[in-house]
Amino acid sequence: MVPKVVFGKGSYEQLAEIIKPQRKSKAPFVFIVDDVFKESNEVIDKIPLNFNDKILYVSADEEPKTKQIDEIVQNLKSEFNYTPSGIIGIGGGSILDVTKAVSIMLTNPGNARDYQGWDLVKKKAVYHVGIPTISGTGSEVSRTTVLTGPTKKLGINSDFTPFDQVILDPDLTIGVPKDQWFYTGMDCFIHCVESLNGTFLNAFSESYGEKAYDLCKEIFVENKISEEEKRGKLMMASWHGGMSIAYSQVGIAHAMSYGLSYVLGTKHGIGNCIVFNQLEKYYGEDVVLFKEMVERFDITIPKNVCGNLSEIQMNTMIDVALGLVPLWENALGKDWESIMTRDVLKALYLKM
């Protein structure tokens, strides 16, 4: 779990004070920042750059890749003689995942793809801080960093993945475009549905999942609170949703969304929405509720995204999705393979 967190409007301004005790002589802080903030005074001007500290702008247009992580790490090793004092990620789920992966790969040998899986990381990562600027992914609290590698889309799940420090400042989410706000918020909603309906559920995950689910309903269904309250509550929903899956697992929507993303490059939030929209058979009333929310906020969910896939592409998509065994087992139980055959999965993808 994340050992330290601060929360509150304006808490971003505590960044300098928070990271200061971690500075080691000659070793820089590296700030990995979503490049949409390049011109943002609110975000950039408050980054406490000192000595040889560096800002690295990263685009979140594509999902993070193992190769991208290796390149960033290689460049940092070439540029600096000392392992950085800390890596600070400022952005959405992609940027936070890049931050976590870079901090791991700065201290562990080999390539990022070698660590896709569960508990393969052996050495403590560089001190890393997560500062989310959009709410819903749960990346700020999770023990994974999801990467697309040469053969699979799979996270680096380890005890060393979680941030050492998180700063939750709801004001940083001001200005997120509506569609993106919705897709990412639904990532959280879907985390909860998958966790609460999974076979891995226990009272720990349940209590977090229920709270995040209730908060999502307050924001996206009841819709009676101010924008400011929504920002604070959605940030906490993301946090609790992330905690819920940290101790259980996600399910069908995530497994299928990983397939979409691997073959088509679909971003995670929208990918989850495309998939979840077709999962009424598995997540019944929650899919009905999801469709109501889509309508209420006048959101467009892309259709016919799999219609033109080649057979090879479709098979790859199915392979990537079915490879995520714990997700299927959580969703459908130990006999999941007899329920979710390749044909059933293909038919589902073709509806999307």
Add this chain to the structure above:
Amino acid sequence: MVPKVVFGKGSYEQLAEIIKPQRKSKAPFVFIVDDVFKESNEVIDKIPLNFNDKILYVSADEEPKTKQIDEIVQNLKSEFNYTPSGIIGIGGGSILDVTKAVSIMLTNPGNARDYQGWDLVKKKAVYHVGIPTISGTGSEVSRTTVLTGPTKKLGINSDFTPFDQVILDPDLTIGVPKDQWFYTGMDCFIHCVESLNGTFLNAFSESYGEKAYDLCKEIFVENKISEEEKRGKLMMASWHGGMSIAYSQVGIAHAMSYGLSYVLGTKHGIGNCIVFNQLEKYYGEDVVLFKEMVERFDITIPKNVCGNLSEIQMNTMIDVALGLVPLWENALGKDWESIMTRDVLKALYLKM
């Protein structure tokens, strides 16, 4: 925050595996265990004693004292040449607080009383693990360890106080006597009421407080779930309630209960109940709900506990309670001193 936690029925059996990597050559693990478990096979036989490891039985009949901590630390320093590899607390809030305080005082100079307050601890504590055997105190997750010292009852609140590891095994709470179960569960309920009605509230504390409050209602009001489910849910309620106050503060019931405890030695759980029972003016409907729960479970709340106090005792009680400034400020706002005068407080105590 607590960086590592495991949850689940039977998770206590993972203790050996969890602490093993922390063992330093010749440095023992010290298990601080509530002496009610002296004859318990379930608890004692599963403690993984090796080499020079030691079990230290501690009574929870009285609230932890600074002097008691100093004595335990002195004895451990005399008995062992090496600072322990870890301190593992197995018991209720008192035992967990003793564990946290001992682990701090093994690495910090001076006496425990020197650290009563906020952020006075400068050195990292010895690795410490918390294993609650009753639910409600929130001690398993909090950044305080509440001690009665020569001049005050006040916690050692610091970044080094929280456990490095917590094991939440609901089965360990089997067999708690009904009254104790209720009083300690109400400690959690009161944490939530005080946090949710406090002026320090923010969306972080609110989301945790609301969840814990809802779980308490599920257990103590709706009363529709199995005993096993209740154990898991109350353990999580305690956790979330503790998280809620970690980022806000408690209020009137806790301030007054500390006074009771300091002068009369009243245990914390029952003390909170004695006080909360008389706070309808301040916590309205929640006190009504509390009284319903008391009736439903046929619990006796002691009465007339302050009737025979000397004037000196009453003044000391008032001094101790009013000394807890942040609690009053949270409960009643910045002008709390004009609302909670010594006379008002005395009148409240005399009703108890």
